[in-house]
Amino acid sequence: MTAQILYAFFTVLLGVGGCFGYFYGSNWLLDRTFPANANNDASAVRNLRIQANIRPWLFLGPALLLLSVYLIFPVIQTVYLSFHDRAGDKYVGLANYKWAFYDDQFRLSIFNNILWLAVVPALCTLMGLIIAVLTDRLWWGNLAKSLIFMPLAISFVGASVIWKFVYDYRGEGQQQIGILNAIVTYFGGDPQVWIALPFWNNFFLMAILVWIQTGFATVILAAALRGIPEDTLEAATIDGAGPFKIFFRIMVPQIYGTILVVWTTITVLVLKIFDIVLTMTNSQWDTSVLANLMFDWMFRGGGDFGRGAAIAIVIMVAVLPIMIWNIRQANAEQKGH
Amino acid sequence: MANIKLTNINKSYGSHHIIKDVSLDIKSGEFIVFVGPSGCGKSTLLRSISGLDQVSSGTMEIDNAVVNDVPPSKRGIAMVFQSYALYPHMSVFENIGFALENQGLPRAEIKKKVEAVGEMLQLTTYLTRLPKALSGGQRQRVAIGRAIVRGAKVFLFDEPLSNLDAALRVQMRMEIAKLKRDLPNTTMVYVTHDQVEAMTMADRIVVLQAGRVMQVGTPMELYENPNSVFVAGFIGSPKMNFITGKPADKLKAKTIGVRPEHFEFSKTATDISGTLDYTEVLGSDSFLYVSTPTGMLTVREPGRTQYKTGQKLHLKPIAEHVHRFGPDDNRL
Ligand SMILES: Nc1ncnc2c1ncn2[C@@H]1O[C@H](COP(=O)(O)OP(=O)(O)O)[C@@H](O)[C@H]1O
Ligand SMILES: [Mg+2]
Numbered sequence: 001m002t003a004q005i006l007y008a009f010f011t012v013l014l015g016v017g018g019c020f021g022y023f024y025g026s027n028w029l030l031d032r033t034f035p036a037n038a039n040n041d042a043s044a045v046r047n048l049r050i051q052a053n054i055r056p057w058l059f060l061g062p063a064l065l066l067l068s069v070y071l072i073f074p075v076i077q078t079v080y081l082s083f084h085d086r087a088g089d090k091y092v093g094l095a096n097y098k099w100a101f102y103d104d105q106f107r108l109s110i111f112n113n114i115l116w117l118a119v120v121p122a123l124c125t126l127m128g129l130i131i132a133v134l135t136d137r138l139w140w141g142n143l144a145k146s147l148i149f150m151p152l153a154i155s156f157v158g159a160s161v162i163w164k165f166v167y168d169y170r171g172e173g174q175q176q177i178g179i180l181n182a183i184v185t186y187f188g189g190d191p192q193v194w195i196a197l198p199f200w201n202n203f204f205l206m207a208i209l210v211w212i213q214t215g216f217a218t219v220i221l222a223a224a225l226r227g228i229p230e231d232t233l234e235a236a237t238i239d240g241a242g243p244f245k246i247f248f249r250i251m252v253p254q255i256y257g258t259i260l261v262v263w264t265t266i267t268v269l270v271l272k273i274f275d276i277v278l279t280m281t282n283s284q285w286d287t288s289v290l291a292n293l294m295f296d297w298m299f300r301g302g303g304d305f306g307r308g309a310a311i312a313i314v315i316m317v318a319v320l321p322i323m324i325w326n327i328r329q330a331n332a333e334q335k336g337h
Numbered sequence: 338m339a340n341i342k343l344t345n346i347n348k349s350y351g352s353h354h355i356i357k358d359v360s361l362d363i364k365s366g367e368f369i370v371f372v373g374p375s376g377c378g379k380s381t382l383l384r385s386i387s388g389l390d391q392v393s394s395g396t397m398e399i400d401n402a403v404v405n406d407v408p409p410s411k412r413g414i415a416m417v418f419q420s421y422a423l424y425p426h427m428s429v430f431e432n433i434g435f436a437l438e439n440q441g442l443p444r445a446e447i448k449k450k451v452e453a454v455g456e457m458l459q460l461t462t463y464l465t466r467l468p469k470a471l472s473g474g475q476r477q478r479v480a481i482g483r484a485i486v487r488g489a490k491v492f493l494f495d496e497p498l499s500n501l502d503a504a505l506r507v508q509m510r511m512e513i514a515k516l517k518r519d520l521p522n523t524t525m526v527y528v529t530h531d532q533v534e535a536m537t538m539a540d541r542i543v544v545l546q547a548g549r550v551m552q553v554g555t556p557m558e559l560y561e562n563p564n565s566v567f568v569a570g571f572i573g574s575p576k577m578n579f580i581t582g583k584p585a586d587k588l589k590a591k592t593i594g595v596r597p598e599h600f601e602f603s604k605t606a607t608d609i610s611g612t613l614d615y616t617e618v619l620g621s622d623s624f625l626y627v628s629t630p631t632g633m634l635t636v637r638e639p640g641r642t643q644y645k646t647g648q649k650l651h652l653k654p655i656a657e658h659v660h661r662f663g664p665d666d667n668r669l
Contacts, residue, residue, distance in 0.1 A: 231422035234389050239436035239483070240410035249435075253426040 081309035096310035121266040128217025149215035160279035167194040224258035264326035339400040339490035346395035372535040373545035415484030423468040566666040590661035597637035599658035603651040
């Protein structure tokens with residue numbers, strides 16, 4: 001125990017010291033190699049320019065290196081694997097992709113993913129916007145926002161465990177402890193096995209992510225709303241616009257960029273959705289999504305690296321354009337202010 | 338045509354009493370200016386007229402109808418904000434046309450009206466632009482255009498020129514004065530902290546201090562007959578000189594006020610003698626700053642001055658232009 005703590009302490013010390021040493025040392029070396037106080041002005045200026053060109057690479061170097069090792073290399077490896085057989089040593093061309101195209105489970109996963117994409121980002125953003133507007137003028141608005149924000153701090157697995165109790169079903173004759181079934185039986189309905197109802201169970205899983213992500217949307221959009229100049233709203237009031245018109249014509253367009261960023265951020269998250277499905281249904285009852293399908297092929301039942309990798313590439317290709325667009329939009333937003 | 342009548346208007350924010358028992362009668366078609374130092378409640382009073390703020394007590398009438406509970410859009414008013422408050426995502430055309438759109442006017446009519454206003458304000462070539470692609474003066478014109486297009490009976494301006502540079506401010510001042518001439522039936526209420534704007538534009542000026550009306554009158558009335566030390570000091574540039582002590586005692590006043598142009602020089606010693614500290618020569622006038630036992634006095638001389646810095650000067654107020662104030666700072 002003590003040894004572990006000491007070990008951790010020294011690792012941190014070594015890491016931080018190493019970083020500091022690297023940045024300081026490399027900078028010192030650069031200054032020595034191309035001195036700015038050279039004997040004549042021309043070479044001093046030239047040295048300064050060389051320094052300015054090299055320094056960013058020196059400082060970015062370690063980060064770029066780590067990024068390549070942990071990000072770029074796996075991508076290349078995955079692409080490679082996707083063109084090979086289950087053990088990863090025989091080239092099979094597009095066979096894995098062709099298989100995916102005709103596989104029922106793959107089609108179902110794609111369909112479910114699209115369902116998630118259509119519902120979750122829209123619902124989170126819409127509810128976030130409505131909550132942000134409603135809580136903006138209340139004295140207890142900040143408290144409400146904090147409560148709504150809180151699920152974001154819970155891991156997806158943790159949230160799923162909580163929601164398992166919401167959807168819990170106990171066999172006939174037993175006391176229902178799930179709140180949803182409790183409500184249904186209170187109103188005289190029959191208890192249901194919610195997460196085993198094909199098609200609809202997708203939405204019960206989505207509710208969990210909406211519960212988690214609405215707080216994120218609310219907080220970001222509330223900040224954006226606060227940035228709208230008050231007098232444009234007053235001018236619109238005088239111009240005879242009602243509350244709905246002010247909301248849709250004056251407020252929303254002024255925070256349009258932020259709405260898109262929130263939307264796409266959640267979209268990217270949804271494309272990668274995995275933990276909730278794994279914890280809640282383990283892909284049973286037609287709830288599989290691409291990430292879970294990939295996981296199943298890659299690591300379960302002996303594993304098929306080729307098919308798993310092909311599915312991973314499909315997910316990446318789907319995420320990439322949204323990601324790029326999202327980053328650009330976020331940058332443009334920052335420049336606009 | 339619309340008159341505005343305020344009767345015993347009070348406005349508080351929580352325990353802060355901002356507007357204190359203000360009664361005013363603004364005539365139809367008048368150009369009235371609220372002037373006073375920053376924070377005295379000018380904007381609050383204007384916003385009360387607009388309906389953006391509710392008054393705490395008192396009655397507000399526009400066009401002989403009580404409007405206390407009438408929403409801003411139904412009061413027949415238009416407002417020009419200090420920050421222009423243009424809708425940043427709408428073109429100039431849409432900015433000006435938004436109110437008409439809300440009234441449910443047909444497209445063709447909106448187009449006709451917006452274009453007419455655009456022409457009137459020399460904005461024709463900018464109608465498709467967004468506000469961010471306009472200069473300060475053009476934005477101001479769009480804000481004014483937004484007010485004009487609705488044909489409001491009352492225009493409310495809240496320090497519309499304070500974000501413009503000095504040269505543009507003079508130009509826009511003239512444009513607003515011209516606007517008033519073009520719209521003789523429109524009542525205009527204009528808020529500023531700049532007494533020069535007040536003096537040059539107003540039919541009548543309302544001087545406010547700490548939420549109270551200090552005096553109401555035409556610019557010259559206020560200039561010639563200020564009823565308190567505050568108004569006397571606020572109106573006129575450079576400021577009126579206030580003298581206490583012996584020269585005031587002789588006139589049976591606590592304080593006497595003398596404008597810089599209302600001094601004569603005497604060869605022999607007077608009650609008000611001092612040394613010339615420094616001079617500002619503007620060409621048309623010279624301002625002499627004379628340090629006397631009662632404080633620093635400003636004296637205006639037409640053209641150049643013959644006096645040198647450090648010289649001893651003997652000042653004598655012109656009797657008929659001396660303002661006398663009592664211990665309560667009110668006119669005697
Ligand atoms: N919404 C508000 N809440 C509380 N106090 C306010 C509010 N608006 C204005 N005030 C106060 O009212 C006073 C007058 O403000 P304002 O009318 O804006 O002054 P002016 O326009 O003459 O500079 C100031 O002291 C200001 O702090
Ligand atoms: Mg103000």
